[in-house]
Amino acid sequence: MRQKILLLCCIMVGFVIVTGCQNKITSPKLPPDIERVEPNSAGQGAFNQNITVQGKNFTPNMIINFGADIDVSQVDVRSSNSAIATISVLPEAQVGPRNIVVQNSLEFTSVAKGFFSVFPNLCPVASFKVTPSSGYAQYTQFFFDASDSYDSDGQISSYSWDFGDGEKGEGKIVNHMYQEEGNPEVVLTVSDNVGAIGSTSQQLYVASPFNMEEVERIISEMIINFFRMFENLMYLDADEIVKDFTPSCGGREHQKDTILYLQAQYQIEPFILKIYFLSDVSIGHLTPTRASDICVTSKIVSVRQSDGYQSETIVTHTYTAIFEGGRWWICNYTVIYE
Structure with missing residues (x-):
């Protein structure tokens, strides 16, 4: 009997010891705690801005509340001490510091006072x-x-x-x-x-608007008179016209002394009309003396129309030139505005 009583006492003591050890390894459930918010402010009307919240005792499905005038669309809990909240601040949100309320999945709640602020919206800057x-x-x-x-x-x-x-x-x-x-x-x-x-x-x-028909008339007269200037040809050295200008035609290059440069200028409101032309052998010899040298050929002339300010319009004239009776005659020309 005495041995049975002793055995029973040992069992009871062992139970108490085991039970006491189990109570010591069980940790109490703690509320979340906010230690840092970055960035710690946002402007009125801020949309889908990510706010990093750092602290401890964070749990999945944690709720972060910035106030009634700030919508929280998502809370991404990265770990027990870090989460990212995506917020949108209403345009009429109250300006100034505010509290952040955090509630974890165990329904423990804590308040971080003055950890976040809303500042007034800045107006956009217009420039053009x-x-x-x-x-x-x-x-x-x-x-x-x-x-x-x-x-x-x-x-x-x-x-x-x-x-x-x-x-x-x-x-x-x-x-x-x-x-x-x-x-x-x-x-x-x-x-x-x-x-x-x-x-x-x-x-x-x-x-004020200008008369385009008058401009076209002046241009056509300039082109006709321009090619009649072949009667009094003017020769210039190539380097005086275009640096290193060496156009090829018929498989050979022009010599410097065989480049013909002609220009004409006429002013009519609102244009300053200029014609520049460099000859090539496709219209014949530089000093045409016989109709058989040129007969009929088509050419393109670029006319720069300056409005007297900053802009210039290049007008391309395609024409047919006939050398006849010792003179150049122009017919069938068209005008293309670039």
Whole structure:
């Protein structure tokens, strides 16, 4: 009997010892704790911005709350001490510091006071380039490029143009032709994803429209007179015309002293018309004396039409030239604007 009692006491003591050891290795469940937030601020209207939250006791399916006016679309818990929250700040979100509330999957909650702030939205900056800066009504096509506009804390969502003549436009890059002369003020207004706006303006010079038929008449007369100048040919050294100009024709190069250079210039509002021509043997000898030397040939002449400002238009004239009776005659020419 005494041995049975002793054995029973040993079993009870062993049970107490084992039970006590099990209680010591069980860790208590702890609430999450935030130690660092990066970045620790965002602007009104910020969209899909990633915020890294560091701390301890993080668990899967953890909830992070930045306040009623900040939407949290996703929380990616990387480890027990790191998570990334994707947030969008409403445009009307309250400005200033705020608390972050964290709740883990064990329903333990903690509050990090003043760890995050919302700052006012910054307005976008409007900027544009225009080419050319001046021109003529009913002729010049102006190009406007707002690619230099930017928004430092968001993105530009719209580009609105007021061309100063009652016409409007939309888009980052647009073009416009004015119908009347004047000094229109072009206004660009940009808005960002929050609705904030920025604007800028430039003033243009638009001259009165010109008579294109008169310009064509002058050009045709210039071409005719130009080729009649073959009666009084002018020779220049090649280096005075085009540096290292050595065109080939018929399998051989021109000699320097065989290059013919002719030019003509005439001014009619709003153009300064210039014709430049370098001869080659395809139109015959440099000093044609017989019709059989040239007879009929087709040539192209480039006429530079300068508007007196910054732009030039190259007009290509294709014509048929006939050397007859000691003179050049022009017929059947066409005009192509590049």
